Amino acid sequence: xxxxxxxxxxxxxxxxxxxxxxxxxxxxxxxxxxxxxxxxxxxxxxxxxxxxxxxxxxxxxxxxxxxxxxxxxxxxxxxxxxxxxxxxxxxxxxxxxxxxxxxxxxxxxxxxxxxxxxxxxxxxxxxxxxxxxxxxxxxxxxxxxxxxxxxxxxxxxxxxxxxxxxxxxxxxxxxxxxxxxxxxxxxxxxxxxxxxxxxxxxxxxxxxxxxxxxxxxxxxxxxxxxxxxxxxxxxxxxxxxxxxxxxxxxxxxxxxxxxxxxxxxxxxxxxxxxxxxxxxxxxxxxxxxxxxxxxxxxxxxxxxxxxxxxxxxxxxxxxxxxxxxxxxxxxxxxxxxxxxxxxxxxxxxxxxxxxxxxxxxxxxxxxxxxxxxxxxxxxxxxxxxxxxxxxxxxxxxxxxxxxxxxxxxxxxxxxxxxxxxxxxxxxxxxxxxxxxxxxx
Numbered sequence: 001x002x003x004x005x006x007x008x009x010x011x012x013x014x015x016x017x018x019x020x021x022x023x024x025x026x027x028x029x030x031x032x033x034x035x036x037x038x039x040x041x042x043x044x045x046x047x048x049x050x051x052x053x054x055x056x057x058x059x060x061x062x063x064x065x066x067x068x069x070x071x072x073x074x075x076x077x078x079x080x081x082x083x084x085x086x087x088x089x090x091x092x093x094x095x096x097x098x099x100x101x102x103x104x105x106x107x108x109x110x111x112x113x114x115x116x117x118x119x120x121x122x123x124x125x126x127x128x129x130x131x132x133x134x135x136x137x138x139x140x141x142x143x144x145x146x147x148x149x150x151x152x153x154x155x156x157x158x159x160x161x162x163x164x165x166x167x168x169x170x171x172x173x174x175x176x177x178x179x180x181x182x183x184x185x186x187x188x189x190x191x192x193x194x195x196x197x198x199x200x201x202x203x204x205x206x207x208x209x210x211x212x213x214x215x216x217x218x219x220x221x222x223x224x225x226x227x228x229x230x231x232x233x234x235x236x237x238x239x240x241x242x243x244x245x246x247x248x249x250x251x252x253x254x255x256x257x258x259x260x261x262x263x264x265x266x267x268x269x270x271x272x273x274x275x276x277x278x279x280x281x282x283x284x285x286x287x288x289x290x291x292x293x294x295x296x297x298x299x300x301x302x303x304x305x306x307x308x309x310x311x312x313x314x315x316x317x318x319x320x321x322x323x324x325x326x327x328x329x330x331x332x333x334x335x336x337x338x339x340x341x342x343x344x345x346x347x348x349x350x351x352x353x354x355x356x357x358x359x360x361x362x363x364x365x366x367x368x369x370x371x372x373x374x375x376x377x378x379x380x381x382x383x384x385x386x387x388x389x390x391x392x393x394x395x396x397x398x399x400x401x402x403x404x405x406x407x408x409x410x411x412x413x414x415x416x417x418x419x420x421x422x423x424x425x426x427x428x429x430x431x432x433x434x435x436x437x438x439x440x
Contacts, residue, residue: 048091048104056084081112128353135344135351142355146316151342160352162318163333166233167359169322170312170329171302173237174244178301179294182248187278189249190256201253207246215242216307224311231313233327239307244297251296255289256282291367298363303356305331330356 060080064070070079085105092104134155135141141159149158185204189197219239224231259282267277283290313326314336321327328336330352337349 052088055087056080059083132351132354166327167329174240186252204249213306216310233322236312240301244301248297251293
């Protein structure tokens with residue numbers, strides 16, 4: 001397409017010359033390209049994918065079954081995937097340029113990575129549930145303890161009620177400590193800053209790589225040996241808190257950095273204080289991200305075994321007092337079950353792991369329901385409360401506008417001699433009272 005500047009010859013509809021106009025000759029414009037909606041896949045792209053898949057499967061089958069002495073399902077899958085990538089790049093290169101080939105290949109790699117992660121997750125969940133079905137099929141497994149059950153007893157006897165209660169108590173105490181402390185620290189790092197903030201951020205970043213056994217040893221030496229002199233659920237909660245806190249601080253710090261500074265500036269411009277801006281603007285805007293940070297910390301803490309093994313102790317009885325006596329949790333119960341060579345104990349271990357997975361998923365769903373809405377999206381109750389406050393503000397403004405202003409009597413100004421020496425008197429009304437003269 002060529003742009004021609006006809007500053008001297010281009011005419012407007014009234015045949016008057018208009019310099020500086022740029023026109024496009026009609027013969028230079030070609031047919032408009034076909035419009036394509038984002039996300040749609042053409043027939044040619046589907047042919048490339050299907051052809052590359054067939055080529056990868058065929059070549060891998062020839063190598064593993066006919067031409068070479070290779071064997072194994074994993075090796076076959078790896079070879080088939082590599083051949084698929086090469087074949088797909090060649091098919092795309094027949095009709096596209098280099099940038100399009102790179103774009104398509106990277107897209108395939110991203111989709112493949114997501115597919116592999118989903119397959120791994122499904123495999124872990126299904127394998128755990130299938131191995132634990134013999135124990136999960138009995139109702140006593142959820143309501144009884146292991147106080148009267150032994151390794152040789154059938155699955156109808158004994159359960160993990162004490163481990164479920166212990167896990168809920170320990171993670172609740174850990175969340176009560178971690179959530180306010182972690183979010184407050186993240187707010188300090190973003191809203192206050194300074195040299196001490198750099199030190200705190202460095203320490204929190206270093207603690208994310210802290211081995212869990214080190215956290216257990218620290219709590220054992222600092223709390224159990226010096227203070228309580230016994231293992232307890234509270235000591236396990238403190239150890240879990242040590243593991244959860246850096247995750248929550250780091251994740252919340254990243255989320256709060258994403259809040260636009262224009263929102264803070266607008267709040268300050270309206271006269272709001274710093275803490276009120278944080279409470280009313282920053283935290284509600286990042287609510288969904290903060291819920292995700294809490295989920296990550298909870299998932300890290302609820303599955304810890306090493307610090308709980310050193311701090312909570314092992315018991316087969318129900319203990320609801322976190323400050324006295326050992327209190328077992330689900331990860332530690334799985335560890336004790338799978339150590340036994342008895343098939344029934346191993347089945348109980350897989351059943352306990354399945355319960356732990358369900359518990360984590362339940363916490364994830366609850367957290368998403370609490371903080372899943374984005375910034376500015378209100379629930380039905382919040383919309384009703386906002387509408388009620390708006391009506392109250394409107395009525396207050398109307399009442400102030402309809403209050404009659406008391407009349408001020410006109411008084412005479414004292415006689416003042418004019419320039420000719422004659423005294424004059426003027427009746428004037430006083431001016432409006434100033435802010436200091438107004439009565440509250």
